[in-house]
Amino acid sequence: MTTAANGVNVQALLDAREALKGSPEAAQFVWRATTKWRNGVHSTTTVKEYFGLGQEQSHKTETVFDADHPEVFAAEDNGITPIEYLLVGLASCLTAGVASVAQNRGIQLRSVEATLEGAHDIRGILGADSDVRNGFNGIKVTFTIDADASKQEIEALVAQSQKRSAVFDALTNPTDVTVEVA
Amino acid sequence: MLERGEVANSWRRERWDSFRLLTPNWQTRLPGLSYEGPDPDGYMTMDEVTGFVERFAAVSRAPVRTRTEVTSVRPAADGYHVTTSRGEIGCRTVVIASGACNRPVVPPFHEAVPSSVEQLTPFDYREPGQLPDGGVLVVGASATGVQLAAELRRSGRPVILSVGEHVRLPRTYRGRDVLWWMDASGVWDQRYDEVDDLTRARRLPSPQLVGTPERATLDLNALTAMGVELVGRWAAVRDGRALFSGGLRNVFSLADLKMERLLGTFDEWAAATGRDAEVGPPERFAPTAVPASARLQLDLRGGEIRSIVWATGFRPDYGWLDVPVVDEKGRLRHDGGVVDGPGMYALGLPVLRRRRSTFIHGIESDAREVIDHLARYVAQGSNIRK
Numbered sequence: 146m147t148t149a150a151n152g153v154n155v156q157a158l159l160d161a162r163e164a165l166k167g168s169p170e171a172a173q174f175v176w177r178a179t180t181k182w183r184n185g186v187h188s189t190t191t192v193k194e195y196f197g198l199g200q201e202q203s204h205k206t207e208t209v210f211d212a213d214h215p216e217v218f219a220a221e222d223n224g225i226t227p228i229e230y231l232l233v234g235l236a237s238c239l240t241a242g243v244a245s246v247a248q249n250r251g252i253q254l255r256s257v258e259a260t261l262e263g264a265h266d267i268r269g270i271l272g273a274d275s276d277v278r279n280g281f282n283g284i285k286v287t288f289t290i291d292a293d294a295s296k297q298e299i300e301a302l303v304a305q306s307q308k309r310s311a312v313f314d315a316l317t318n319p320t321d322v323t324v325e326v327a
Numbered sequence: 328m329l330e331r332g333e334v335a336n337s338w339r340r341e342r343w344d345s346f347r348l349l350t351p352n353w354q355t356r357l358p359g360l361s362y363e364g365p366d367p368d369g370y371m372t373m374d375e376v377t378g379f380v381e382r383f384a385a386v387s388r389a390p391v392r393t394r395t396e397v398t399s400v401r402p403a404a405d406g407y408h409v410t411t412s413r414g415e416i417g418c419r420t421v422v423i424a425s426g427a428c429n430r431p432v433v434p435p436f437h438e439a440v441p442s443s444v445e446q447l448t449p450f451d452y453r454e455p456g457q458l459p460d461g462g463v464l465v466v467g468a469s470a471t472g473v474q475l476a477a478e479l480r481r482s483g484r485p486v487i488l489s490v491g492e493h494v495r496l497p498r499t500y501r502g503r504d505v506l507w508w509m510d511a512s513g514v515w516d517q518r519y520d521e522v523d524d525l526t527r528a529r530r531l532p533s534p535q536l537v538g539t540p541e542r543a544t545l546d547l548n549a550l551t552a553m554g555v556e557l558v559g560r561w562a563a564v565r566d567g568r569a570l571f572s573g574g575l576r577n578v579f580s581l582a583d584l585k586m587e588r589l590l591g592t593f594d595e596w597a598a599a600t601g602r603d604a605e606v607g608p609p610e611r612f613a614p615t616a617v618p619a620s621a622r623l624q625l626d627l628r629g630g631e632i633r634s635i636v637w638a639t640g641f642r643p644d645y646g647w648l649d650v651p652v653v654d655e656k657g658r659l660r661h662d663g664g665v666v667d668g669p670g671m672y673a674l675g676l677p678v679l680r681r682r683r684s685t686f687i688h689g690i691e692s693d694a695r696e697v698i699d700h701l702a703r704y705v706a707q708g709s710n711i712r713k
Contacts, residue, residue, distance in 0.1 A: 301584045307577040308492075317573035318562040 149293075153248040171199050187213040187223045228281070232261045234312045239286060242306030252298060255291040284316070328389055329411060331396035335380035337426065338373060344454045345478060346373050347538035348687075349470060351504045356688045357383045368504065370538025401649040406670055420670040420701050423648070423659065427676050428641035437637065439564035441627050445634040449475070452636060455482035461633035462486070464569070464625070466561050468493040469532035472638030473545050477537070479636070480553050487625065487632070488550060489571060491560035494534040495582040495615065498544045500590060501597075502607035505536070506686075512596040514589070515683035519663055522678065529658075529678045532640065547579070547615050558621050569625045579615035587611070643676075664697040670704055672697050 165172040174197035180190040193207040211224025225233075236259050247254050263284045269277040290299050307313045330336060348355055353367040355376075360383050362371075371379065384391055392413070399410040406419035431448035440446060445459055449471050455478060462485040465476040472488065480486040496505050509515050522528045537545040547557060559572035594609050596602075625632065645653045652660050652668045660667040663680045673679065674697055675690060683689035 297584065297587060300580065301588075304577055304580040304584055307574065308581060313574065313577075317559070319565065319570045 149248055149251050149253040151244045151248045151252075151254050153245045155245060155248045158245065159249075171197075173197075183223070185213070186218075186220050187211065189224075228263065228265065231281070231312075231316065232263055232284070235284065235286065235310075235316060236261050238310045238312035239288075239303070239306050242310050243288070243290065243302050246302050246305045246309075247292060247294075250298075250302070252302065253293045255293075256289075257291075258289045260287045260289075261285070328391045329395045329397055329409075329416075330391050330393045331412075333393050334384045334391055335377040337428070338376045338380065341428075341450050342373050343449065343452050343475070343478075344373075345474075347371060348376060349533070349536045349538055350506055350686055350688070351538070354504075354506060354510065354686070354688055355379065358387070358691045358694075360386055368542070369540060397647050399647055399649050402668075407650070419705060420672065422672045422674055422697070422701070423666065424674045425643065425645075427643050429644035430642050431637060432640045432642050433637045434561070434639060436561075436564045437635075439567075440569075440635065441567055443630075444627055444632055446637065447634065448637050449641075455479050455484070458484070458636075459633040460484070462631050464489065464632045464635045465638055466635060467491070467532075467638035467640065468535065468547065469638065469640070470534060470536055472636075473535045473547075473550060474537050475636050475638055476550055476555050477545055477553060480550070480555050485556075485631075486554075487556045487558055488547075489558050489561040489569075490547065490575060490578060491572075492532070492578050493547075493582050494532055495546050495586045496534040496536055496544075496589075497546070497586075497610075497612060498536060498542050500593060501610060504542070508593045510683070511602075512593050514592070515681060515686075515689070517682045519678050519680050519684075522682075525678065528682070529676070531677070546612075548613060551616055551618070557618055558625070559623070564627070567626065567628045569627055571621070571623050571625070573621075573623055575621050576617050579617060583614050664693060665700055670701075672701055 174195065176195050178190050178192045180188050182188050188211075190210045190212065191207060192204065192210070194201060194203050196202065210230070212227050212230065213223040214220035214226055215222045240257055240259055243257055244254060261284065263281045265281055266277045268274040269279040288303050290302070292299060292302075294302070333339065347370040349370070351367065352362040352364065352369050352371060355362055355371055357379075360379070362379075383389075394413070396412040397409060398412065399408075400421055401408050403417060406417065407421050409416040409418060409421070431450050433446075433448060437446060447458070452475065458479070463479045464487045465472050465479065466489045468476075468488060468490040476486050476488045498505060500508055519525055519528075535546050537543070543549070551557060557575065559575040560578070561569055562572050563570045590609070590611070597606060642657055643659065645657065645659065650668050650671065652666050652671060654660050659673055659676070661673050661676075661679075664673045664676075666673050674694055675684075677685040679689075680693045680696060681689060684693050
């Protein structure tokens, strides 16, 4: 179908799409993370197991993420801030989408770089102004893509990537979040 | 032919007062009946459409039994047993031509809208005077949504339009109706078995078009210029507030890019077939302007919005069809109008056999092919396919 070599097994994804049309229960995934408080505002979050295709699954390796606040917040800066993880998630999701869509459309990528800026008024989280929200006021993603494609085709890759992005959806649409004490 | 009401019933009863067809008059034709009036480039009003369909019923001498509502179709020994409001009928074959737009679709969270806000579907809406004074939230930016948003804005009301994925088109391109291009360039000739993603093609929202004497374009930029406020797709209601998606820019980009690609195919076709001299020079349109700050939420209890018009699409209603040919999404299982049940057929559904099937004039070739299959089925009395 395509000659592009972006390293995405699009055929497997298309096959999965067909297979899951008939068995929506297998499409139900649960992603998990467990977090331990260390000290101050430093925590470590571990990700390894998840559920999907009807059974427990596991990543090849366990990954541990440090989160902390920077020194300008009078913290030790043992890791990036939690809200920066949202940028990590968005950037990696959109980039994966660009590669997948390009593969599906037979577009060879040479380089894909994204720069993200999340505008954040910290008066919200400090409680300094109740009219200011806690989260981002806005996020700007700028892609620089070198590929065998016209500018319009590249713009279409980026648009389609957003259309099918889990993290873009999670950030742009409300999600029901339950937090409770076990 | 069984008709629950009068000939052209849904055109008479299920459209708002100012409704006009999206197709120009010259394109609105049925086998043996074409527009012969003074305005081939105009668009029929509802009275004109019902008159047109009535004339077709007369010239084709279709054996229509009006005021005969079908309440059940179920399998019988040699075909189907049909129960109607006027008695029982046995038949070997059935052609379902009840359309794709029998019921307005409204998202489940409409139940969380405070009762102080009046809610209407396009089936309820006739004209702006019927709505309470004050702001209106129109949900959905297909043909219905943009037309009602424009009409309500012209009535002097503040209008907010919630925009999800949509299909942007200019009314005219290079001096011709954009639907002339769809027809002439062959886009509408694409067969259902050649379309990449048929499910998507069949679910495509109607394009942002309106048929007016001025042949004006009614895209989102036109609505913004009229003072309509654009917000993202309505995602949820929480604590009496409507929450809108922050993904507005991308639905604009998707629609702008698709329109550009379509206009590009028109230009390529015109160049390749030597039509460039007959039409105006290629045009390109300004990208959809992104509001400086589209709001992400709206307090439904604050009085800013007094009514909501749900232009969120339609679905077919097969509640009367007691034959297992409807999928889990409520859609008829069929292959180009040959339904997944012996001797059962469908006509008049979107992209039934071609992209043009969605439009009135698309019925001619569809009907010939589907009825050809039906005739062979009756002659052979066996399970032929395709």
